[in-house]
Amino acid sequence: MNAYPPLPPITEDDIAQFLLHTPDFFERHAELLAAVQLTSPHTGRAISLQERQVEVLRERLRQLELRAAEMIRHGQDNTSLLERLHRWTCALLAVDDPARVPDAVTGGLAQAFDVPQVALKLWGCDARWADAPYAQGASDDARAFATSLQQPYCGPNPGLEAAQWLPDPAAAASIALLPLRRAADAPAFGLLVLASPDARRFQADAATDFLARIGELAAAALARLLPEPH
Structure with a gap:
């Protein structure tokens, strides 16, 4: 009779934690980067893990560029408003009557x-x-x-x-x-x-x-x- 209780099944979280705490795993198993096939949410075709990582990084970069453009636009809008407010205030100060x-x-x-x-x-x-x-x-x-x-x-x-x-x-x-x-x-x-x-x-x-x-x-x-x- 086995005196040890059965081990709990390995979960996705276990795998994720293992990879997170074992950063050199893919260095020792580099062939997996090309062997693992994922479905691209953009094209629907099968791609490698490396390609998927590139897609994720590109999407993050695109989001950062959009946020930067939005911040620049808001900054320009605020600058324009302040310039208009300044001109209007100066006009009020110039009224002598x-x-x-x-x-x-x-x-x-x-x-x-x-x-x-x-x-x-x-x-x-x-x-x-x-x-x-x-x-x-x-x-x-x-x-x-x-x-x-x-x-x-x-x-x-x-x-x-x-x-x-x-x-x-x-x-x-x-x-x-x-x-x-x-x-x-x-x-x-x-x-x-x-x-x-x-x-x-x-x-x-x-x-x-x-x-x-x-x-x-x-x-x-x-x-x-x-x-x-x-």
Whole structure:
């Protein structure tokens, strides 16, 4: 009678671990590299283990090249955005007449970032500009909504009052709403509306960091139209 229990069968994991911990195995059995036949997922024909390794390495290289190209493209896109933001900011700083700042904000955004529609409403303006079109027409609800926004809203046009400030509200498939504040914890004194007929331009899941920066810069420029804080 055999006193030893039967050995468990060798599994694929056992083989894999053996090869992993025995790197010189194929050096001692080089003939196996050519003898083992695998099916290529690309051509469907039988190839050697060496050829399959080459295919795997080529695929990994292709994926790395795609990732590198994607990173370069994103870097170029970000550089372009920053250059546009810089030019727009410089244009705002160059405006010497406060009455011209609203047009510099809206027109500059439309031109610099190719935004089809831009609208702006301010409230609490100094008496010198209280009768300007941009200082009229924002209801208490719209003002409260702007103050409730802790970050820019991006997404489809929900039919909010702010969308009606656009020249062509029906053409706004996606919008971005940027609250304007003097400080992060201050109530909003205005709302900037960006709109596009492209539903993907301002998607709900889009990052809003860049739009928040635009809102902060616009607010800093437009604060010249408010009364001096006490």
